[in-house]
Amino acid sequence: MPAASTAALFDPAASAGPHPTLTIYNTLSKKKEPFETVTQGKVGIYLCGPTVYGKAHIGHMVGPVLFDTIKRYLTYCGYDVHWVVNITDVDDKLIKAAAEQGITMAEVADLNIKDYDDNLAALGVTEIDDFPKATECMGEIIDFIAGLVDEGFAYESQGDVYFDVAKDSGYGKLSNRTVEAMQGDGGGAADRKRSAADFALWKNAKAGEPSWDSPWGKGRPGWHIECSAMSKKLLGETFDIHGGGLDLVFPHHENEIAQSECRHGKPMVKYWAHNGLLRKDAAAGKIGGRAERDAKEAPADDAGGKMSRSKGAGGLADLIAKQGGERIRFFLLRTHYRSTxxxxxxxxxxxxxxxxxxxxxxxxxxxxxxxxxxxxxxxxxxxxxxxxxxxxxxxxxxxxxxxxxxxxxxxxxxxxxxxxxxxxxxxxxxxxxxxxxxxxxxxxxxxxxxxxxxxxxxxxxxxxGIFRQPPMSAAGSDDLLDKLMPVVIALRADARAAKNFAIADAIRDGLKPAGVTIEDRPSGAEWTGGGEGAVEAVMQMLIGLRATSRAAKDFATADALRDQLAAIGVTIEDRAGGAEWSVSS
RNA sequence: GGCGUCGUAGCCAAGUGGCUAAGGCAUCGGAUUGCAAAUCCGACAUCGUGGGUUCGACUCCCACCGACGCCUCCA
Incomplete structure (x- = not known):
């Protein structure tokens, strides 16, 4: 492989031109392209983050895990990478959630941002440089819209501002569709738009809604504009990689391109990178998708076993607590990022x-x-x-x-x-x-x-982004189990030394229900596993073993068992109906 | 209906116009072990269907079937 040596030598900071071996798929061109940065040695990445109206689901983690890996790799290759993930904290759904919960929109956002951050940390996503929030970039957003209005790409209508799709000759190039083919009916604001395909840059505030002052009166930004404004602010008018889920290609990213390129008269992004979506099973739509939400909102009729909403799926935080972040990250990374x-x-x-x-x-x-x-x-x-x-x-x-x-x-x-x-x-x-x-x-x-x-x-x-630190144990560590197991292993070692394999095997087999595995090594036995209920299961195994020993008049084993447990503060008391165990503190 | 993506062994999943079609899980042999576990060695696919292009295709083209996404909020 002659390429390997030159690739190893390529130093992005010192050398201009495309990387000799690195290619990246571009949604815009629909093919893999050599990787060449806008600015020598530097990479700007913008990933569309969550709208924080609710708790994160596993699907929200795909992009962050992928781009965290991409940043690690590009950094490893010698690039200086700046990665931005935005937080959409003003939106219809946030307003709705705030009203339902009787708290402010900002409080709704804070709660869910906390959840999102925790999930990211658990998955080892540590490389994000900036986390801009829409509400903190209102000045830039308003300036951006004003510029579009001034230049004739957008128009005001009854306090709203819309992007005039007809003014953008390139509209539709990312998602490969024509304005004529847009079938939307324009939504509820159709009567205020020149064309059904036009989209809101600024929305006039309704009574009681959070709002900001603007040249068009009090209101709030549309969804797409924040990304154009914030990417410009943090990464410049043209940056390297823009990512997001495939479901964002249209309309979100199409509209971002339209806004930014009309405003700046130059390409917004070099490489559009979209990750595939997660599904629950082959016949279901994407996780968190409309079908799933409809099912959730539908009246609870468990009778027919319609779709799989019952099976205690729990939230992402629960899943992470149970499985551990590294497993999930590894699972996501096993498959190519553009695949479902x-x-x-x-x-x-x-x-x-x-x-x-x-x-x-x-x-x-x-x-x-x-x-x-x-x-x-x-x-x-x-x-x-x-x-x-x-x-x-x-x-x-x-x-x-x-x-x-x-x-x-x-x-x-x-x-x-x-x-x-x-x-x-x-x-x-x-x-x-x-x-x-x-x-x-x-x-x-x-x-x-x-x-x-x-x-x-x-x-x-x-x-x-794996093997960086010891994985958290699946169900948290258990001090008592850590103390108990050396005793179990010592007991078993004695039995093996005495060639009493019946007892040795009984111990190992008896550990299986506890989820504990023993592996014999020349240097001594090691154990792994455990989890919820393991201590109780191990104790029951020991109590059973002791009963068996006593019945067989093998008092040496029975007594050794009790004495060794006593040494770690666990006492066994023989009762008429069986033995009981307790821990002395 | 329009625009896309995808269909590789029991399951998950890389990849390639011709060289042994990665790897993981499961399974089956062997080594090792008191027996196991772990580890190592080995076995296990002709690449959705039908055509076409080519000296040669799983890889390119067409059709069909099937799955999924977007076209409305969405990672």
Whole structure:
């Protein structure tokens, strides 16, 4: 691959022209294009964020996770990236929600912004530079509209201001439609518009609505204008990448282009990048879509089992609390961003099985080297691989996988293809540990090689925004379980040493209902799992084991069990109807 | 109706005009293990249907079938 070396050498800060290997799909041209920035070395990204009238759903996270990954990758490639995500905090639905809840629109917004931020943090979305709110950019918005009116691209009508679509010869180019083909009836404001396709830049305030002073009287901005005004303010009149869900192509982004390009007389955006939408199942529409909302608002007639609104889906925050953000992020990144993804908890859990392979490898690394995977510090730029090609076939293979990972990312951010290389790297590393029997003895050279392999995994995982820190355990940690398990393991080790495999196996099997798995290692057993109800299940297993031992007159085991539990403050009392356990504080 | 996207093994999912069609999950063998688990090795697809272009297509074109999105708020 001759391209790899030149790609590694390309320095966006120092070199002009397109990136030699990186391509990005552009919705406007409908093809992949070489990536070339507006300003040498710098990238401006604008992502349409949420309208914060309600709690976020999983669909709202696709764009942020994707663009967080894109920013990480571009930064890794040497670009100086500035990423903006806007918050729409003035809108009909917010006004409605405020009225229903008896609080102000700003309070509705604050509540939901908090929820949104928490969700982003949990998914490892940490790279957003600016979070502008529409209400905080009112001056820029009004100026923008005034400019359009002055130049004849917009007109006032009864306190509203509309964009005059007929004045924009390019209108429809993003969503590939003609003004004639627009079938809308113009909505409720049709009588105030020159054409049904015209859209509101400014809406006259109705009584009791939040409003701002403007040259056209009190009112508030239309939906699309804030993005034109805020992107101009923060990224300039022409910037590099504009993102959002595919459902925003029309009318939102079409209207943004119309406003900005008529106002500035130059292209607004170089690359329009749209992510695919999430669906619940093959026959359902997108998550959070109209069909879903209609179902939610429909009267509750559970009788027929219409659609799947019952199954305790819970909110996004609940999902994150249950699954953990890294699983969700990994799940989203497995699929190409422009694809539709069928979303379900089962699908997340299946993806999580693969993720566990990495977590086990991290533990294996710690076992061998006594070092913490999360403490490794990989190179942060593309040109600086930690691996130098040489005679070691394992390292050479690892570097080849690294190159393939980067090639996949270069190809329109193909995270799915990139993840495959991560698995290859894990396999290679496990095999290295296996072949060299590193768990038995590892000389410094072996450890050094192993560290290079693990560092590469950390480096590439970091680009995807994963493996940056230990994942939160699925259901929170449980102190008592942490104390209990060493006792269980010691008990089992004794049994194994005494070749009492019946007891050893009974312990391991008895742990399954608790969701706890034991893995025997030369260096001792390790356990994973747990979760809600695990402590009770483990205790019941121990109580059962003790009863069995006593019945078999194996008082040594029974007593050892009770004594060791007592040592950690857990007492077992034998009662007529069975044993009870309690914790002394 | 208009404009788009998509259809790859049991499931999820990359990718390519000709070289072994990635990877994950599941399954089945083998190594390893007291037995397991984990790990490693191996097995497992001719790419929706029908045509066309081509020396050659899963990859390009056409038609059809099916799914989904947008055309109204929407990540």
């Amino acid at each position: 993804v069928l979303f379900s908890e089962e699908a997340i859990e299946e993806a999580a099985v693969g993720l566990e392979t990495f977590y086990r490898l991290f533990k294996r690394f710690a076992r061998i080297t006594k070092a913490d995977f999360y403490g490794l510090t990989p190179p942060t730029s593309r040109g600086a691989s930690s691996i130098a090609l040489g005679d070691d076939p394992t390292l050479n293979a690892a570097e080849a996988h690294r190159e393939k990972f980067l090639t996949a990312m270069d190809d329109d951010f193909n995270t799915g293809g990139a993840i495959a290389e991560l698995f290859e790297l894990a396999r290679l590393t496990n095999k290295y540990c296996e072949d060299r029997k590193l768990e038995e003895s590892a000389d410094p050279a072996d450890v050094a090689t192993l560290e290079l392999l693990m560092t590469t995994i950390k480096e590439l995982g970091g680009i995807l």
